[in-house]
Amino acid sequence: MAQAGIHGIVGVVTRKWTPASEWLVLGIVLGNLLPDADNLAVAVATVTGSPTAGLHRTFTHSLFTVTAVITVFQLIAIIAKRPRLGNLGLGLGIGMTMHIALDLLIWFDGVAVLWPLPMWINFWEGVTPPDWFAQLMSPLEMLFLALYFGGLAALAQRQSTDLGRVKWLKVWTAVQAILFLVFLVLVYTLNSGFMTIFGAVYLLSLGLALVVTVQMRQTIESPADPKGFRKPFGSLS
Numbered sequence: 026m027a028q029a030g031i032h033g034i035v036g037v038v039t040r041k042w043t044p045a046s047e048w049l050v051l052g053i054v055l056g057n058l059l060p061d062a063d064n065l066a067v068a069v070a071t072v073t074g075s076p077t078a079g080l081h082r083t084f085t086h087s088l089f090t091v092t093a094v095i096t097v098f099q100l101i102a103i104i105a106k107r108p109r110l111g112n113l114g115l116g117l118g119i120g121m122t123m124h125i126a127l128d129l130l131i132w133f134d135g136v137a138v139l140w141p142l143p144m145w146i147n148f149w150e151g152v153t154p155p156d157w158f159a160q161l162m163s164p165l166e167m168l169f170l171a172l173y174f175g176g177l178a179a180l181a182q183r184q185s186t187d188l189g190r191v192k193w194l195k196v197w198t199a200v201q202a203i204l205f206l207v208f209l210v211l212v213y214t215l216n217s218g219f220m221t222i223f224g225a226v227y228l229l230s231l232g233l234a235l236v237v238t239v240q241m242r243q244t245i246e247s248p249a250d251p252k253g254f255r256k257p258f259g260s261l262s
């Protein structure tokens with residue numbers, strides 16, 4: 026599993042260089058987060074006793090899927106005459122591509138970037154991280170989600186956007202931080218069943234991250250940042 030919080034943070038950081046098109050940055054952040062929702066398919070397969078091979082880092086991590094998502098959203102945008110849906114689709118495509126690139130660079134595993142073609146790219150072929158490190162990756166999911174939520178809360182306060190949601194974001198930040206500590210203990214002490222408990226909490230947390238991202242879209246997309254982070258087109262200062 027990749028670190029969803031890192032993907033989310035990387036997505037939000039791109040706002041500095043992204044044109045202020047409605048829903049574009051929202052799409053980029055969601056696109057950075059969404060590909061690992063394929064872990065839901067892995068969970069369903071596990072629960073139903075089906076094979077889990079070929080479910081993670083395949084259909085949601087493919088450049089063909091990226092192209093399909095962009096194309097479908099552009100068509101819907103044209104037919105429905107809603108340009109922001111086109112921006113959302115383009116953002117999703119950009120975000121998914123960023124997610125794939127980051128997975129290739131910093132994770133010790135391959136990605137089926139041209140799924141359904143059976144071609145896996147793995148820059149880490151032959152590299153096996155030590156056990157303690159591989160185990161640490163799971164609890165770290167919660168820590169990075171805490172950083173993502175906390176970062177959004179800080180951004181909202183700095184920009185005075187979505188202020189009504191900041192209180193809840195702080196709650197979610199604390200919950201994820203506590204979950205990090207709990208799973209940090211469990212991963213090294215629980216002999217069996219860790220992945221079942223962790224997998225369920227992970228999927229709920231990822232779902233929460235997607236909901237929070239949509240709720241905080243004004244903060245993520247805010248063009249008028251008083252501290253000078255991102256200004257609307259045509260702004261002289």
Ligand SMILES: [Zn+2]
Pocket residue numbers: 027060061082086124128
């Ligand atoms: Zn991934």
